[in-house]
Amino acid sequence: MTVESIYEAGIDRGDVVLVRVPGWYGGAPVVQRVIGLGGDHVESRDGVRVAVNGKEICPRSADAAVTPWSGPYA
Numbered sequence: 001m002t003v004e005s006i007y008e009a010g011i012d013r014g015d016v017v018l019v020r021v022p023g024w025y026g027g028a029p030v031v032q033r034v035i036g037l038g039g040d041h042v043e044s045r046d047g048v049r050v051a052v053n054g055k056e057i058c059p060r061s062a063d064a065a066v067t068p069w070s071g072p073y074a
Contacts, residue, residue, distance in 0.1 A: 012034065013034055013036070015034045016034075017034060035052055
């Protein structure tokens with residue numbers, strides 16, 4: 001697995017990175033959000049809920065307001 005980051009200071013929780021895994025999508029990069037770092041214990045509960053170091057991460061509600069991208073490519 002290869003991880004690429006735009007952050008100069010390294011990767012931290014919550015960062016968005018590009019991940020390349022041989023066999024995934026023909027080797028094309030996939031956008032992922034970092035939820036754990038080296039030494040963290042990440043577990044999936046029910047295939048939906050996720051916990052990091054025993055503390056459950058609250059997923060974003062499907063009802064939450066989504067702000068559309070308004071960057072230069074919009």
